[in-house]
């Protein structure tokens with residue numbers, strides 16, 4: 001079975017559009033991009049397009065490639081204090097001279113729609129998330145949408161980044177999976193991967209996951225964004241080789257990527273609900 005992230009995201013965006021209209025909250029998202037990396041620019045454009053689709057207002061702030069940490073912090077401070085802005089997204093990666101940790105920690109937690117602030121990561125780890133990072137939260141949504149059970153299942157997450165691996169493990173644990181996090185120093189990585197009922201690959205290497213690393217019938221989630229020898233977009237998983245062995249698998253493109261964007265929209269609507277101090281939303 002192919003897990004169609006594109007289709008699920010479309011469906012979620014349609015539902016969200018109606019909820020936003022009904023709420024009359026007019027949510028607003030600010031994106032901050034530093035520099036002119038073409039891939040980052042494309043992702044930010046996709047986010048603004050999604051905003052337009054669901055009725056979220058958006059502004060894009062572009063800072064020069066050589067912007068200092070102070071300059072980025074000033075921008076964030078202004079957005080934190082702007083009552084017209086509900087959500088703030090600082091596109092990563094930032095140029096090397098910018099202190100990414102300080103920038104992430106400067107975003108007001110109640111506007112942190114990426115869920116990267118330690119306050120939100122801590123809430124997630126404690127089991128009561130407010131904003132969970134969009135990529136892993138989007139993966140939880142797709143699992144739910146296809147009724148793939150997590151409770152008691154063995155989940156193996158390959159990768160330990162702040163934006164994917166670590167929050168993915170926390171979300172799966174909160175959903176009662178038995179979770180293993182693997183990384184570059186893991187001994188016997190292939191055996192660990194083969195033990196997974198749910199295998200999440202966030203490694204960043206094209207065609208890294210081969211059939212002998214996948215248990216027959218496992219759910220395989222591909223978070224990779226790579227390019228193959230022909231320069232074509234591809235994930236971490238050797239899709240054609242693995243698809244028959246997997247019980248369910250996400251493609252690239254059309255899998256995790258669209259779910260990330262749909263979740264960003266959902267998080268931004270949540271931020272708008274928090275702004276109104278709506279007591280049905282938990283902080």
Ligand SMILES: Nc1nc(=O)c2c([nH]1)NC[C@@H]1CN(c3ccc(C(=O)N[C@@H](CCC(=O)O)C(=O)O)cc3)C=[N+]21
Nearest residue numbers: 043090091092093114134233253254255257258260261
């Ligand atoms: N602060 C921050 N938040 C992010 O959420 C964030 C970020 N920085 N930096 C970069 C990564 C990457 N990311 C993607 C979003 C959508 C697709 C997506 O929709 N991809 C399409 C394909 C698009 C194409 O054709 O290249 C797909 O997979 O079908 C991919 C990647 C968000 N990121």
